[in-house]
Amino acid sequence: MSDIDTLLDEPSEPAPRKRGLSAGTMILIVGLVAVVATIGVALLRSQQAQPESGQAPNFTLTTFDGETIQLSDLQGQVVVLNFWASWCIPCQVESPALQAIWDDYRDRGVVVLGVAYADDPDDSQAFITQYGLTYPSGSDVGTVISRQLYHITGVPETFIIDQNGEIADFIFGEIEPDAARATLDSLLEGEAI
Numbered sequence: 064m065s066d067i068d069t070l071l072d073e074p075s076e077p078a079p080r081k082r083g084l085s086a087g088t089m090i091l092i093v094g095l096v097a098v099v100a101t102i103g104v105a106l107l108r109s110q111q112a113q114p115e116s117g118q119a120p121n122f123t124l125t126t127f128d129g130e131t132i133q134l135s136d137l138q139g140q141v142v143v144l145n146f147w148a149s150w151c152i153p154c155q156v157e158s159p160a161l162q163a164i165w166d167d168y169r170d171r172g173v174v175v176l177g178v179a180y181a182d183d184p185d186d187s188q189a190f191i192t193q194y195g196l197t198y199p200s201g202s203d204v205g206t207v208i209s210r211q212l213y214h215i216t217g218v219p220e221t222f223i224i225d226q227n228g229e230i231a232d233f234i235f236g237e238i239e240p241d242a243a244r245a246t247l248d249s250l251l252e253g254e255a256i
Contacts, residue, residue: 113214115233119144119224120212124178126201127188132176135228141168141250142224143175143243146209147200148182149190151218153237158194160240164247165198171251172226176200180209180218225250 084092114120119142123133134142145161147154165175177200179187184202191200209215213222223232223246232246 113216113220113233113235114222114230116230119222119228119230121228122208122212124176124199124201124203124208126199127184127191128199130199132199132201134176134224137174137176137224138228139172139226141173141226141231141247142222143173143247144178144213144222144224145175145238146178146180146203146213146215146218146220148180148218149186150182154219155190155194157219157237158190158196160238160243162194162196162198163240164243167244168247168251169198173247173251174199178203178208180215181206223247223250 119134121133121135123131125131134144143161143164145157147158161175161177164173169175175198177196177198179200179202182190182202187200187202190196203209213220219237221234221238221243222230223234223243225231231250232243234243
């Protein structure tokens with residue numbers, strides 16, 4: 064009998080089965096889960112739109128003058144909440160209209176509140192000085208107010224919030240002064256919009 068015959072006649076032991084997943088397979092699974100989770104979060108965020116009605120999301124803003132303003136503390140007043148940036152051309156165009164609204168309506172219970180979006184604080188303050196803005200305005204540090212609460216997609220965007228803290232109007236893009244004034248007059252007179 065040859066060595067080959069001997070090897071063929073001897074029962075061979077099966078190779079032991081490995082249990083569990085290999086390190087490479089685990090890394091692949093973790094990677095796939097991460098990709099799916101990232102895509103899912105992106106899809107959810109893309110489907111979030113600006114709130115156009117209901118209770119306005121509350122926030123606290125520190126103005127460039129160092130004042131701390133909490134939106135909920137302004138209940139009882141109408142709030143014109145404007146998201147802007149110094150580099151935004153339509154924001155530059157609308158700033159005189161917002162200042163005029165502040166000048167004409169602040170004694171009637173209207174607060175214009177500016178939130179600088181993704182802007183350098185020095186550039187924001189230069190913008191405020193250049194356009195002579197006197198209404199309170201502050202920087203949205205980390206874009207928490209603009210992105211996470213109000214889901215803005217660009218600037219300018221403006222929310223008019225009624226005396227009960229409800230969003231009465233949403234203005235995408237540059238504010239139209241006559242329309243904004245009509246909304247403010249209706250809210251101040253207690254009329255439904």
